[in-house]
Amino acid sequence: MNTIIQQLRWRYATQRYDVTKKINETDLEVLKESIRLAPSSYGLQPYKVIVVESAELREQLFHQSYGQAQVTDASHYFVFAVQNTLETPHIDAYIDLVATMRDLDVNQLNGFAKMMKSTTAQLSPAQQFDWNSKQAYIGLGNLLTTAALLHIDATPMEGFNSKAYNELLQLNHHSAVLAVALGYRSSEDAYQFRAKVRKEADVFFETI
Amino acid sequence: MNTIIQQLRWRYATQRYDVTKKINETDLEVLKESIRLAPSSYGLQPYKVIVVESAELREQLFHQSYGQAQVTDASHYFVFAVQNTLETPHIDAYIDLVATMRDLDVNQLNGFAKMMKSTTAQLSPAQQFDWNSKQAYIGLGNLLTTAALLHIDATPMEGFNSKAYNELLQLNHHSAVLAVALGYRSSEDAYQFRAKVRKEADVFFETI
Numbered sequence: 001m002n003t004i005i006q007q008l009r010w011r012y013a014t015q016r017y018d019v020t021k022k023i024n025e026t027d028l029e030v031l032k033e034s035i036r037l038a039p040s041s042y043g044l045q046p047y048k049v050i051v052v053e054s055a056e057l058r059e060q061l062f063h064q065s066y067g068q069a070q071v072t073d074a075s076h077y078f079v080f081a082v083q084n085t086l087e088t089p090h091i092d093a094y095i096d097l098v099a100t101m102r103d104l105d106v107n108q109l110n111g112f113a114k115m116m117k118s119t120t121a122q123l124s125p126a127q128q129f130d131w132n133s134k135q136a137y138i139g140l141g142n143l144l145t146t147a148a149l150l151h152i153d154a155t156p157m158e159g160f161n162s163k164a165y166n167e168l169l170q171l172n173h174h175s176a177v178l179a180v181a182l183g184y185r186s187s188e189d190a191y192q193f194r195a196k197v198r199k200e201a202d203v204f205f206e207t208i
Numbered sequence: 209m210n211t212i213i214q215q216l217r218w219r220y221a222t223q224r225y226d227v228t229k230k231i232n233e234t235d236l237e238v239l240k241e242s243i244r245l246a247p248s249s250y251g252l253q254p255y256k257v258i259v260v261e262s263a264e265l266r267e268q269l270f271h272q273s274y275g276q277a278q279v280t281d282a283s284h285y286f287v288f289a290v291q292n293t294l295e296t297p298h299i300d301a302y303i304d305l306v307a308t309m310r311d312l313d314v315n316q317l318n319g320f321a322k323m324m325k326s327t328t329a330q331l332s333p334a335q336q337f338d339w340n341s342k343q344a345y346i347g348l349g350n351l352l353t354t355a356a357l358l359h360i361d362a363t364p365m366e367g368f369n370s371k372a373y374n375e376l377l378q379l380n381h382h383s384a385v386l387a388v389a390l391g392y393r394s395s396e397d398a399y400q401f402r403a404k405v406r407k408e409a410d411v412f413f414e415t416i
Contacts, residue, residue: 002238004354008245030210036412037216037404038349041366045407051415101405130338134345138364141246141349146212149357156346158249169416196245197309199253204244207259208377 004149009196011148014155014181016189017073023182027150028076031182034146035078038139042116044094046083046132047139047177050169051076057168064164065179070155075183078143079165080136081174086120086128133177140178147182155181212357217404219356222363222389224397225281231390235358236284239390242354243286246347250324252302254291254340255347255385258377259284265376272372273387278363283391286351287373288344289382294328294336341385348386355390363389 023031035049052058055072061079062071071077083090095113099106120128140156147154157179165176185192198204231239243257260266263280269287270279279285291298303321307314328336348364355362365387373384393400406412 002234004357005238005241005245008242008350013247026210030213032409032413033213034216034353036406036409037213039221039352039364043405045412048407048411049413051413053415057416097407098405101403134342137342137345138349138352141346141351142216142353143349144247144346145242145350145353149212156247195309195311197251197306198244199256199305201240201244203256204253205240205257205259207261208265 004145007148007151008145010151011144011154012192012194012196014070014074014153014183014185014189015191016186017070017075017153017181017183018186019073021075021184023075023152027152030150031076031143031146031152034142035139038142040135040138041131042094043098044086044090044116045135046086046090047136048081048174049139050079050081052079052169060168061160061165061179064161064168065157066159068155068157068159068181070157070181071179073183074153074155074181076181078180078182079169079176080139080178080180081169081171082129082132082136082177084129084132084173084175085125086123086132088117091116091120129175136177140180143180152182153185157181212353215356215359216353218359219352219362220400220402220404222278222282222361222391222393222397223399224394225278225283225361225389225391226394227281229283229392231283231360231392235360238358239284239351239354239360242350243347246350248343248346249339250302251306252294252298252324253343254294254298255344256289256382257347258287258289260287260377268376269368269373269387272369272376273365274367276363276365276367276389278365278389279387281391282361282363282389284389286388286390287377287384288347288386288388289377289379290337290340290344290385292337292340292381292383293333294331294340296325299324299328337383344385348388351388360390361393365389
């Protein structure tokens with residue numbers, strides 16, 4: 001069987017982590033880079049990733065996560081913090097980045113900038129946040145696939161008190177949308193032995 | 209350099225495909241399976257993937273895609289069709305699937321079913337669709353990472369006339385949210401030589 005598929009079958013939303021096992025620095029960089037390299041609409045990357053290392057902070061986040069022990073027990077804990085809006089200054093900053101990376105004059109990107117500004121101007125702040133959030137989910141998909149290939153366990157989480165997270169992480173222009181615990185499964189986690197449940201291929205796919 | 213990172217750097221949103229090169233059946237199955245195995249909230253998988261093989265239909269979709277030639281020129285074209293709502297019948301069908309796959313009695317899953325129904329009942333239809341859509345973006349991330357590892361090019365697309373797509377694909381309870389062209393880059397696609405633009409790691413990550 002193909003290695004990628006084998007590893008995607010191997011992974012599961014880990015419930016109990018082996019608290020003694022830590023992800024090494026090399027793998028950690030690969031995990032992070034897989035998110036940073038994820039594509040996003042227009043390339044805007046309207047989110048950032050907070051790597052929570054402070055044990056004290058993880059304990060506080062745990063109390064806002066409906067009892068999910070992965071927050072404190074996993075080797076690492078990432079929070080995806082999404083930009084609340086998508087406005088002219090964000091687009092201007094991005095245009096500056098494109099110009100720098102591609103050795104262009106900003107004026108050569110006027111058409112691209114105008115198009116993005118006209119698109120985002122049609123969206124309400126709630127719609128901007130929603131669009132931004134979706135981009136973070138692409139990064140999540142990249143991260144989960146990469147973790148599986150590295151034999152690293154992961155638990156994607158949407159279930160936490162977002163407002164409390166925002167305060168604890170001192171977010172102002174961003175909001176916590178997703179979190180991912182990463183590490184190594186405990187041999188005692190019974191969930192690893194449960195059959196993976198997915199829609200059958202003939203239901204999930206339609207070929208026309 | 210790590211192979212995964214190397215391949216994520218290799219990939220880019222391909223603009224011009226080599227129309228003579230086709231993805232083989234083995235790779236196609238791996239690409240599809242990488243989406244089907246993607247996780248989703250509660251495991252509900254509130255979307256399906258339409259593999260558009262009909263050349264005539266791809267031509268019609270092209271005309272609703274703002275001139276993006278990838279729709280017709282790439283080897284394959286996938287459309288992610290997201291459930292418009294997330295209601296009791298969806299949850300009941302999922303519970304049946306879990307019971308079958310894990311050889312359980314449906315009654316053993318009453319608590320899980322009740323929890324999901326109570327969560328989704330708090331969401332407006334628009335919020336349900338939005339939540340469903342986000343799950344499709346995880347599948348997209350899995351697909352794009354997998355394609356890159358197989359040296360297959362991909363172009364994720366949000367820019368198309370969704371209403372026209374829904375009609376052409378005869379979607380009733382789903383809406384077209386994302387599309388992905390897949391195949392092999394043309395050697396003449398100038399975009400492959402442009403520097404990849406991503407936020408610097410010290411901006412994109414925050415370690416606390």
